[in-house]
Amino acid sequence: MRSQSTNHLINYILHLADDSLILGHRNSEWCGHGPVLEQDIAITNISLDLIGQGRNFYQYAAKLTNESTPDPSFAATEDTLAYLRDIRQFKNCLLVEQPNGDWAQTILRQFLFSAYQFYLYQQLQNSNDETLAAIAEKSLKEVTYHLRWSSEWVIRLGDGTSESHQRMLNAIDELWVYTGELLIAASYELRAMSTQQGVDLTILKPKWEEKVKDIFVEATLPWPGERFQQIGGKEGKHSEHLGYILAELQYMQRAYPGCEW
Amino acid sequence: MITREIDKKTIYSYLEQVQDPEVPALNVIDMGIVRDVLLHDDGCLEIIITPTYSGCPAMDVISMNIRILLSTIGFKKIEITQVLSPPWTTDWMSEEGKRKLRNYGIAPPNPKQQVCSDKLFAPNEAVQCPHCDSWHTHRVSEFGSTPCKSLYVCDDCKEPFDYFKCH
Numbered sequence: 001m002r003s004q005s006t007n008h009l010i011n012y013i014l015h016l017a018d019d020s021l022i023l024g025h026r027n028s029e030w031c032g033h034g035p036v037l038e039q040d041i042a043i044t045n046i047s048l049d050l051i052g053q054g055r056n057f058y059q060y061a062a063k064l065t066n067e068s069t070p071d072p073s074f075a076a077t078e079d080t081l082a083y084l085r086d087i088r089q090f091k092n093c094l095l096v097e098q099p100n101g102d103w104a105q106t107i108l109r110q111f112l113f114s115a116y117q118f119y120l121y122q123q124l125q126n127s128n129d130e131t132l133a134a135i136a137e138k139s140l141k142e143v144t145y146h147l148r149w150s151s152e153w154v155i156r157l158g159d160g161t162s163e164s165h166q167r168m169l170n171a172i173d174e175l176w177v178y179t180g181e182l183l184i185a186a187s188y189e190l191r192a193m194s195t196q197q198g199v200d201l202t203i204l205k206p207k208w209e210e211k212v213k214d215i216f217v218e219a220t221l222p223w224p225g226e227r228f229q230q231i232g233g234k235e236g237k238h239s240e241h242l243g244y245i246l247a248e249l250q251y252m253q254r255a256y257p258g259c260e261w
Numbered sequence: 262m263i264t265r266e267i268d269k270k271t272i273y274s275y276l277e278q279v280q281d282p283e284v285p286a287l288n289v290i291d292m293g294i295v296r297d298v299l300l301h302d303d304g305c306l307e308i309i310i311t312p313t314y315s316g317c318p319a320m321d322v323i324s325m326n327i328r329i330l331l332s333t334i335g336f337k338k339i340e341i342t343q344v345l346s347p348p349w350t351t352d353w354m355s356e357e358g359k360r361k362l363r364n365y366g367i368a369p370p371n372p373k374q375q376v377c378s379d380k381l382f383a384p385n386e387a388v389q390c391p392h393c394d395s396w397h398t399h400r401v402s403e404f405g406s407t408p409c410k411s412l413y414v415c416d417d418c419k420e421p422f423d424y425f426k427c428h
């Protein structure tokens with residue numbers, strides 16, 4: 001019987017993994033389609049980092065799953081967790097599954113998420129779970145690059161031409177509704193926080209807001225302030241977009257179970 | 262025949278034969294990704310490695326190549342463990358490794374600088390051209406052909422080159 005305390009931790013780790021995997025997958029859709037070669041390479045490098053971080057989390061979630069429910073007929077692996085769970089079992093936030101849109105929308109999505117992930121990993125380094133702390137410490141170095149790169153692009157586009165500015169405004173209108181969820185704790189996040197394995201999102205919120213405000217000011221973009229917020233992704237209630245992502249992501253393993261490169 | 266007397270130094274010298282598949286000029290010791298070698302009482306040989314970047318696709322190949330090499334030499338029980346903390350840094354690259362990189366045409370990482378900070382629009386690092394030794398170079402892209410590199414161009418000899426960026 002799996003204990004309640006392991007269960008919440010596994011859910012927490014899957015949530016972190018799913019965020020990274022889904023955003024990594026979204027960004028990878030730019031491969032070969034970037035506006036210029038250097039930025040095509042940049043966004044796909046960021047994909048690689050995110051998918052790598054996701055793998056580290058999935059491997060750990062698989063290990064805990066197997067330890068708590070030793071079922072020899074079905075051992076969890078990073079692959080079964082990424083490829084064989086269904087949409088309602090995915091715990092990523094709604095922001096990361098949103099379509100790429102134009103370059104402005106992709107940039108803004110990356111910036112809003114990287115700012116969140118930067119402070120998240122900063123805190124998670126202090127987790128009393130050694131593996132989570134180690135993954136956070138490793139990933140933070142990469143996310144520092146992502147945050148800097150996406151911040152520069154938000155400023156470049158926001159404070160660029162009237163067209164790039166307008167596109168950033170459109171992107172804000174499209175994505176702002178999904179930002180609240182990043183900092184509203186799901187049940188397993190509250191549990192993980194109370195056991196000091198996870199982070200306290202109320203500490204993250206002012207840091208995230210300050211960072212986004214600073215960059216928006218420099219980018220001459222208005223602070224959107226309080227708006228209606230859509231939530232549910234972290235509890236498995238997703239927008240229609242995730243189904244299409246999983247259809248593509250999971251196709252090979254569903255059609256040819258266990259296939260390898 | 263392998264005996265228990267075999268020491269760490271010998272294992273390290275074996276591991277020098279395992280190249281990084283993405284930067285074939287370097288072996289895993291030059292890269293600083295082998296963190297420890299443990300000989301357990303039950304005869305198991307454990308190699309502890311650390312990834313350069315979380316998503317580095319070379320890690321799986323490197324683990325496999327280490328395993329193949331050691332079993333060819335005659336080791337029966339081999340364990341390869343990946344650790345993440347403390348995270349790999351270019352400071353762990355050996356001086357020999359930096360020299361090999363340069364000869365291969367890739368500018369080696371500078372000693373630790375401020376590139377890993379979140380400071381915006383920071384000036385490019387001064388990087389020496391591996392072809393003509395000029396310092397008159399500029400960065401084309403922070404991201405390059407692999408996660409560990411960025412792209413530079415030399416303003417003197419006009420050649421593009423990869424810079425193994427500080428991490």
Ligand SMILES: [Zn+2]
Pocket residue numbers: 390391392393394395415416417418419420
């Ligand atoms: Zn030159």
